[in-house]
Amino acid sequence: MTTWEGLLYGIGFAMQPGVLIYCILGVVLGTFVGVLPGIGAMAAISLLLPVTYYITAEAALIMLAGVYYGAQYGGAVASILMRLPGTPQSAVTALDGYPMVREGRAGVALFAAMASSFAGSVIGIMVLVMLAEWLSRAATAFGAADYAAMMILGLVAASTIGTDQFAKGFAMVTLGLLLGCVGTDVNSGVQRFTFGQTEFLDGINLVALAMGLFGVAEVIANVRDPDRQGVVERIGLRRLLPGRDDLRRMGWPTLRGGALGSFFGALPGTGSTLSSFLSYAMERRVARDPSRFGKGAVEGVAGPESANNAAAITAFVPTLTLGIPGDPIMALMLGALVIHGIQPGPLMLEARPEMFWGLVASFGIGNLLLLILNLPLIGIWVAMLRIPFRWLYPAILVFVCLGVYSVRGLTFDIIAVAGIGLVGYLLALAAFSPALLLLGFVLGPLIETNLRRALLISRGDPMVFLERPIAAGFVVATAALLLLSLWQAWRRRTA
């Protein structure tokens, strides 16, 4: 089957009423679940997994995929309007999306997020259709040393995000890496920094960390803020839509983010988090006036949102073509397929073409549905901002607690949110960037595992990072970035 035949066949398959209804169900449910802070695709997919017993494997996968990328749209809404990112990816969206809301440009921020999410998904789908084979080969060419070098580049590149001082940003990344060490060490089984608490054996709960650092800290800062006692200003429809200037600013970041996300999404494990941070860092670098970032630059919303949605699509490449799930959500999807007796892998494209092409077509249809569903909702979300903050924040706190609790069912995690929230509030007072802490925390265990593996394979020879061409490229880029940052800091001091 050629690509075009496959695509046409897939569209026909996904448009069948019996399949389309599950696609719609998935994206609608995903959006609403994504808006709830802390309850992401993971919880919704686990909830729906039993339902998939009663429907065909294709419909099941299409529905679960719909929940997955639908939750990303919803997550962006919560992150922009209330600075409540449920995932590290949407923490990047809050960096500029939330300042835009404070400027009274909530509608524009939401529109930018929706439109670039859609565009990013389309780019991801095109890459998936044309380059699926090449991407899966590229992903397998990445060895442990290459992964470690790539993630270190990501951390260094991101360290300029959300702060003017490189040292402050890098300190937050390092603190995040250190917090990522908490829990059982995978290689030796030693319990690190658990202090005898069994709740720490699996490490710190990521959702508790994100909610405490962002949500709780933000609530504390705003409780008595006179600006938040009802944003009374009338917001007409014109303010909801971006002006010509905004649209012009969104174009390139969306395209660049989509390309970046498509590539990184295919790499198991790191994909969408790294790509949204890298997209933000890149936009800041290429911008004519980088000082606008963090104060409501629409590029800072469009680029990362496009990147993480493109990555969400291409994340299916290793799952479907190699049978290797890149993250826990993909592992659940794989589980849904295995329940139906389908073993994803290199042979699936030939053995079950309707599965592959139907899924690809459903990505397109689902994202279009999301755009149609979400654009009219922008007005409703913005209207919500007129409610005085005192009516909202107690509910936000309860929702955050329940969202965190839903992950592992431990009340310990709720108490942890209070502790993390205090730390997050203090960090915010001293202008340290919580997004970078989160990035370090997510990548920490992956970097450590790959670093140790790489050095084990090379028998302790660190030259492995310069001998492998992919790793060497990342190392050189990291060194160049560090030198550039040092030079800029030095120039600022002498100027």
Add this chain to the structure above:
Amino acid sequence: MRRDWPDIWGGLALAAVGLSACGWALAYYDLGTLRRMGPGFFPTVLGAMLAALGLIVALPALRRTGVPSRVQPWAAAAVLASIVIFGLGLSRLGLVGATAASVLVASLPAPQPGWTWRMVLTLAVTLLTVLVFSFGLRMTLPLWPRLP
């Protein structure tokens, strides 16, 4: 002169965290070799790095003026207390009791006098929470306080 206290304290606190993590890892976890890294290697290196970065942030700030930040101890105390109450109360007071108690405490620092709106808010949020999480998302939680 008004010093840049946020950076000084923030940097020093990070340096202290880094130093203690480094020391703890050195004392209790095996460093290993470069070829076969032990569980202590990564935390030791990171702790040392954090200590250095903390000092890099703090020391230049000593000779710099900064903007004082507005601290809100009451808001912080009420918000954090409401989370702790929810966490501790969930299994004992049930979803309804824990939500009501935590909403009431959280609403205390809001800059609006009066108790009527606080009661209305408590009722509304409790109802919404039960509808969304207990009936909508079917989370298995006790609804009502456990009787002794």
